[in-house]
Amino acid sequence: MQTLINILVLASIYALISCGYVLIYRVSRVLNLAHGEFMMLGAYGLLATASSFGAHPFAAVGVASVMALLVGVAIYFVLMRHMTGESVLAAVLCTIAVGILLRGLITLTWGAQQHYPMEQLGWVNSSISVFGDARISAASLGLIIATAVCYSGLFLFLRYTRWGIQMRAAGQNPLLAAQRGIRLNGIYALAWGLATFTGGIAGMLIACDSGLQTTIVTIGLKAFPATLVGGLDSLLGALVGSLIIGTAEVLLINYVDPLLSDVAPFFILLVMLIFRPWGLFGTREEIDRV
Amino acid sequence: MSTPATLKDKAILEVDKLEVSYHRVVTAIQGVTLEVRRGQIVALLGNNGAGKTTTLRAISGFLGIDDARVSEGTVRFCGKDIANRFPHEVAGMGIVLVPERDKVFENLTVQENLEANSPRQSSTLSRMQEAVYAYFPLLARLRGRQAGYLSGGERQMLAIGAALMCGPELLLVDELSLGLAPIIVEELAERLRAIRDELGLSILLVEQNAHVALEIADYGYIIENGRIVMDGDRERLTGHQDIQEFYLGAGGSGRRNYRDVKQYRRSRRWYG
Numbered sequence: 001m002q003t004l005i006n007i008l009v010l011a012s013i014y015a016l017i018s019c020g021y022v023l024i025y026r027v028s029r030v031l032n033l034a035h036g037e038f039m040m041l042g043a044y045g046l047l048a049t050a051s052s053f054g055a056h057p058f059a060a061v062g063v064a065s066v067m068a069l070l071v072g073v074a075i076y077f078v079l080m081r082h083m084t085g086e087s088v089l090a091a092v093l094c095t096i097a098v099g100i101l102l103r104g105l106i107t108l109t110w111g112a113q114q115h116y117p118m119e120q121l122g123w124v125n126s127s128i129s130v131f132g133d134a135r136i137s138a139a140s141l142g143l144i145i146a147t148a149v150c151y152s153g154l155f156l157f158l159r160y161t162r163w164g165i166q167m168r169a170a171g172q173n174p175l176l177a178a179q180r181g182i183r184l185n186g187i188y189a190l191a192w193g194l195a196t197f198t199g200g201i202a203g204m205l206i207a208c209d210s211g212l213q214t215t216i217v218t219i220g221l222k223a224f225p226a227t228l229v230g231g232l233d234s235l236l237g238a239l240v241g242s243l244i245i246g247t248a249e250v251l252l253i254n255y256v257d258p259l260l261s262d263v264a265p266f267f268i269l270l271v272m273l274i275f276r277p278w279g280l281f282g283t284r285e286e287i288d289r290v
Numbered sequence: 291m292s293t294p295a296t297l298k299d300k301a302i303l304e305v306d307k308l309e310v311s312y313h314r315v316v317t318a319i320q321g322v323t324l325e326v327r328r329g330q331i332v333a334l335l336g337n338n339g340a341g342k343t344t345t346l347r348a349i350s351g352f353l354g355i356d357d358a359r360v361s362e363g364t365v366r367f368c369g370k371d372i373a374n375r376f377p378h379e380v381a382g383m384g385i386v387l388v389p390e391r392d393k394v395f396e397n398l399t400v401q402e403n404l405e406a407n408s409p410r411q412s413s414t415l416s417r418m419q420e421a422v423y424a425y426f427p428l429l430a431r432l433r434g435r436q437a438g439y440l441s442g443g444e445r446q447m448l449a450i451g452a453a454l455m456c457g458p459e460l461l462l463v464d465e466l467s468l469g470l471a472p473i474i475v476e477e478l479a480e481r482l483r484a485i486r487d488e489l490g491l492s493i494l495l496v497e498q499n500a501h502v503a504l505e506i507a508d509y510g511y512i513i514e515n516g517r518i519v520m521d522g523d524r525e526r527l528t529g530h531q532d533i534q535e536f537y538l539g540a541g542g543s544g545r546r547n548y549r550d551v552k553q554y555r556r557s558r559r560w561y562g
Contacts, residue, residue, distance in 0.1 A: 084354055162405060169395045169406040176392055179350055181381035181408035181456050 001134040003254055009140040011246030012147040016202035017223035018230070018238035019154060020195035026233045027171045027191040030080065030091045034099030035199055036220020037106075042068040042200020043117070043207035043216060044106055050120040057121040061204065068200025072192035080192065081185060107214055118208040125208065139209035146205060150198050154235060167191060171233075222262070225269035231282025240280055244268065300327045302368060302492050303349070303385075303460055309362035310341075310348045318344040319516035321363070326460065331486055331493045333507035335500050335537060341516040342496040343390055346462045349494075350387040351377035367460070382410060384459035390468060393449035396438030400429055403437050403452050410457040422451035425481060443474040450478075454485070460492045467499040475499070479506045500537035504528050512537075 017039055024032045032038075046064040053060040075098065083091040118125050118139065127135045158164040170177040170187045178184055199220070206216060223242070230241025249264045272279065303326040310318045319341035326332045336342050344358075349365055352358045352374070360373040372380055377387075395403050404422060409415055423430040426447040432440065437448060446466070453461060466482070467475040483506050486493055497503035504510060510527045512520040520530070527533050 165398065165402050165406045166408070168402075169398060172395045172397045173392055175353055175355070175377070176389065176395065177406070178353055178377035179381060179387045179389065180406065180452065181378050181386075181410075182406065183378050183408070184353075 001131050003250060005130070005134050005136050005140075007243075007247050007250045008144060009136070010250055011243045012140075012144045013202060013206060013219065014223040014226040014242035014246055015239050016143065016147045016150060016205075017199055017220055018227040018242055019150065019235060020199040021224065021227040022232065022235050022238045023154075023191045023195045023198075027167055028080075028084075028091075028188050029088055029171075030083070030095070031088075031232075032095045032192075032195065033092060033224075034095040034102060035195065036217040036223075037099040037102040038068075038071065038196045039199040039203035039206075039220045040106060040214065040217050041071060041102055041203070042196065043203035043212050044110055045071075045200065046204040046207065047110065047115050047117045047120065047212060050117050055122075057123060060121060064204060065197060065201060069193045069197040071200075072194070072196030073189045075196070076189040076192040077185075080188070084184075084188075103214065103217065112214055115207070115212040117204070117212055121208075123208075137209055139205055143202070143205045143209070146201055150201070151235065151239060154194070154198075158235075163187070163190065218262070222265045225265040228269055228279055229272045231279025233283055234279070234281035237279055237281030301325050302328045303494065304366040305345070305349065305363070306366070307363035308345065308348060308360060308365065308373075310344050310358060311361045312356075312358045314357075314359075317361070317516070318358075319348070319513075322513065322516070322518055323363075324511050324518060324521070326492050326494050328492055329486070329490055330509060331483070331495060331507045333500075333503035333510040334494065334496045334513060335498075335503055335510055336513035337498065340513045342498075342513055343464055344516075345513070346387060346464050346494070346496055348373070349380070350385060350462055351375050351380040353377060378408070381408070381456055381458075384410065384457070385462065386453040386456045386458035386460075387462040388446075388449045388453050388464060388466075390464040394437040394440070394445050394452070397436070399434055399436055400440070400448055401433040403448055404455050407452055407455040409455055414457060415455070418455050418457065422454055425454075425485060426451055442469050443471070443478070446470065446474075446478060447481075450482070450485075454489075458491060460494065463493060463495045465496060465498065467497060467502045475502055482506060500533070504538075 017035065020035050020038070021032060024030055042064065045067045046061065049060040049064045049067070050057070053063065079094060079098065080091065083094055125137050125139050127137055128141060129135050158168060166177065166182050167187055167190065170182055170184055174184055203216065206219060222245070226242040226245040227238050228241070229244055230237025230239065245265045245268055248268055249261050252260045252264050305322060305324045308322040309320050312318055322341065322345050324332070324334065334342050334345065347356070347358070348360050353376070363373070364371055365373045367383060367385060370383075372383065372385075395406060398406060404419055409418065428444060429447055429451055432444065437445070440448060450463070463482070466478055470478070479502055482493060485491065495503055495507060504524055504527060507524060509523050510521065511518050512527075512533070520527075522530070528538070
């Protein structure tokens with residue numbers, strides 16, 4: 001039972017991070033390799049707001065989430081907007097540069113030591129017992145709930161709202177979208193904002209659960225195989241891919257060797273790339289663009 | 291221009307000595323001058339690579355990816371210069387393009403294709419949607435179908451319908467007839483004329499198929515190698531011997547001398 005819970009938690013972490021990769025890729029065909037850093041920035045953002053709004057934990061979380069959203073929009077307008085029309089590779093390299101820059105700035109500002117935003121907020125990460133002997137921490141439960149809410153929200157948003165439909169339209173044919181009066185810049189900025197928002201939430205919850213250190217960025221790196229296994233342009237794929245990677249990782253830790261946990265995602269990715277390079281739910285012709 | 295000033299007031303689109311270059315070097319069209327008046331259907335006829343599509347794209351705006359720009363000349367819509375604007379701005383002003391290919395969002399359903407557009411006044415949205423389904427009843431039956439599975443004719447209907455959802459004053463149609471069965475082309479052309487009459491639109495129609503175009507157009511321009519070589523109303527164009535021979539495929543009587551065939555080349559008007 002505990003194994004099942006662990007799988008669910010790990011898969012939620014990956015899923016919440018991967019939807020950011022998918023959103024940006026699907027709308028603008030750019031692979032955002034700085035997504036792990038954006039997740040980390042969201043977590044440190046919470047640390048910053050926690051120390052200034054210490055008395056009102058919910059306000060701190062709210063402000064940090066809005067900040068995460070605005071960071072994505074700002075990055076788009078300041079930087080990525082100028083990369084439209086350039087080759088996709090240039091845009092991808094640009095995101096790598098942003099990632100390195102962010103990592104450096106964060107280390108400079110907050111140092112490399114461990115922080116505990118949960119304590120600064122005045123909350124206790126209590127352990128809740130479910131199904132008899134299995135236990136789950138409050139922050140992990142929050143992660144599962146946040147993932148469920150974010151995914152159902154995104155599905156509904158993309159399917160039924162006008163902005164969501166325009167987002168799918170712009171991803172499929174940007175030129176036609178522009179000719180039909182859709183503002184591409186607005187749509188792309190929205191996708192970036194939503195991506196850093198969901199990534200930021202993931203970062204905050206991970207930081208609440210297990211403390212915050214710059215090594216958190218490797219979790220973002222491990223969510224990337226989950227995205228690719230599911231297929232880069234499919235939200236459903238990201239969900240399934242995360243489940244597969246999460247399951248494999250937890251089982252390997254439990255039954256083989258905990259040291260394998262960092263290798264598992266990439267090993268599965270390798271197998272996937274050999275047999276089905278476009279992922280489980282990806283679109284086949286998309287893959288040659290990456 | 292020989293057009294009297296009084297008539298010119300009614301012009302909704304004026305393209306003057308338009309030049310477009312791709313990648314800053316390749317000149318695709320050189321000195322295209324044409325005019326669309328309010329409520330008119332104007333045909334732009336020409337062969338492959340003559341510059342028809344480029345002319346339309348120049349009017350509707352280029353994206354950064356195209357690496358193309360209007361390097362000379364003006365495009366005026368209702369008196370305002372709109373050369374080198376972004377496509378979504380041009381669409382917002384009331385010029386909407388039905389492109390030659392990739393004309394629908396294939397991953398969206400028919401209904402979503404109509405909803406995805408940014409109309410100029412959002413209040414008219416549901417009314418416009420009913421109107422589109424009334425013009426093309428077939429689309430109403432297919433409204434849940436993914437657009438990628440539509441046939442060529444259905445796609446063309448959807449593309450025209452989606453363009454109408456933007457609330458245009460001027461509709462640019464690139465190759466209405468391309469790849470479609472004659473009976474469907476006939477139907478679409480009829481429908482376009484009805485839409486023009488009811489909504490009071492102006493339409494600039496680009497065609498390789500001169501038969502279709504001259505059937506519904508009030509006025510026509512012939513473009514060759516990036517230049518307008520002839521223009522006139524329907525009667526003048528359909529009556530012209532060279533047009534009959536080259537564009538309408540009506541074989542002249544008996545054999546003709548090559549020099550005679552080239553007659554209109556010598557008499558063409560140069561606007562460059």
